[in-house]
Amino acid sequence: MFKRLRGLFSNDLSIDLGTANTLIYVRGRGIVLDEPSVVAIRQSGSMRSVAAVGLDAKRMLGRTPGNITAIRPMKDGVIADFTVTEQMLQYFIRKVHQSTFLTPSPRVLVCVPCMSTQVERRAIKESAEGAGAREVFLIEEPMAAAIGAGLPVEEATGSMVVDIGGGTTEIAIISLSGVVYSESVRVGGDRFDEAITAYVRRHYGSLIGEATAERIKEEIGCAWPGGELREIDVRGRNLAEGVPRSFTLNSNEILDALQEPLSSIVAVVKSALEQSPPELASDIADRGLVITGGGGLLRDIDKLIAEETGLPVIIAEDPLTCVARGGGKALEMIDQHTFELLSTD
């Protein structure tokens, strides 16, 4: 009853609760929040309190003193730390409701990986409820990504979307507002970073942190040879000498480092194509597939998939925000029941 009253002063939200970033779309306003899914926890005695959330917390990653831990509460697209996720959501929901006198209690649509289990979905739902949501709807990430990318999901034609996120890569073939086939693999931006860290350790005998690995990926990472050769100067702790050392990496090395996670993605795309019904496969072959998510920003990833599959590949406009925007559009149509929303009951 009281939640309903507070709901009058709250906006409907669509949350892309991603492994790497959390985006919030407010109905009628667009995307208002895009922050890393990182929470810094301060431990004083037996008391745990939130020291920072989002960008501030991400700056602390790998640089924290003993009493502060910077945590990424989402792992592989699902909740790894329930309490911290709840606190993070609470912070974000309050942040997008600036001027309200009452604690906000919005209707929330959360995007979940398509292969997540009922337990994982329930955890996400309860976490959003714990953060103050009045009602929680769930939608599959690839569906939201397809809507956000502007694909004709309601038509009786097959559309294929590959959403390469921070923790997972989701592939779905969509027709008539429903997912015909979906596949998910726990490979994403994080695995790219790990692969780069491992490569540097193996070839340069140096340790680099998560943040540095991510910077290397963003600046010189590529998925297909033949492009412009780029270089970057990196500093890491040399394992043999124990002191920080500087070295230079080039994009071909990173391409080499990323081979393993990239081939996993290609394999799962191919597997989805093999599994798709022939009519839809012919639609996809004609129009191609669309890449969304942060992985779409990796240079030449479209070329890699196009070469491997022989299909036209396009990268959605503003791939990072596709899921949140699609969730937002679904939210605006929520009362029309146009889309199949997931239920955990």
Added chain:
Amino acid sequence: MSEQHASSAGEPGAGEMLREERERQRLHLEDAAEQLNLRPSLVADMERDNFEQIPIPTYRRGYLRAYARLLGIDDRAVVAAYDRVHGRSDLDERRVAPISTIKPPSRMGAIAFRVATVVVVVFLAVMTLLWWEGRESSPGYGDDSAMTEPNTTQQDSADDRDLPPAPETQPAVDNTSADSSGNMAGSAPVNTALAARVAEGGDGIDVEPGTLQVDTPEGRNGATGGLVDTGGDEASETDPASSGRSMQMSFGSESWVDVRDANGTTVLRGLQQSGTTATIEGVPPFRLTVGNANQVTIDYRGERVDMSQHAGSSNVARFTLGE
């Protein structure tokens, strides 16, 4: 949808930009189409800014960007050229609210809400307490206007000229009632008056024989036995004191009183002045509410009622007489 009018705007259209670049690189249309995994006819149409084959805007922009990247030119410029002709309305997007304008969440709202709630709750509690206190301290129900109500019984005031009929014959009554300064003072005139009335009745009133059978406690315990035996009869209904239909109340100081008889009739109600007495008649038992109880004396059936038994800590007595 024949969009051949790109060059009419003075700037090259998206297709024209792509075609010029491809020709400059001496790349065959078929080769480009093969690298894009698109049909050559579709690529040729794109170069002519004809997008009839690609009905969905997302794919149009996607192919243009892919083609531009293949040729190594800025894909944003190509898409911008396309948008100049076709507009961006098809995107139907609202990408607003730069994140930098959002300040960290303030807890002030929540704190203010809690403080307001606490203030309201405390205010209500205080008001309830005040109301309760007021209810306890004002005898009866605080209805002071009741004093103007017409009483069903006569109300004697020794100080007034309006003298009661019975004591008229007894000058001593006036003297004693005027002397009513203490708790017990009031009882003297009442008793005197009672005795006088009984005696008077004994002299002159002819009582019906039936009334002899009236069984009163006084008759039984013999306190007034002599009168009943000798006078025959006076004890009777003509003397309500002995039948239990009447009682005497004396007020040592101001007191609010409410007396109801067995029929529920209010026989006396209102603020009684200090030093007054009241004789009440009605059908017993009486339900009494007496404020300032320790300053009030009640005689019923010739006996003094112990007010200290009934008066609570608030000095208000609520009890029933004559059950």
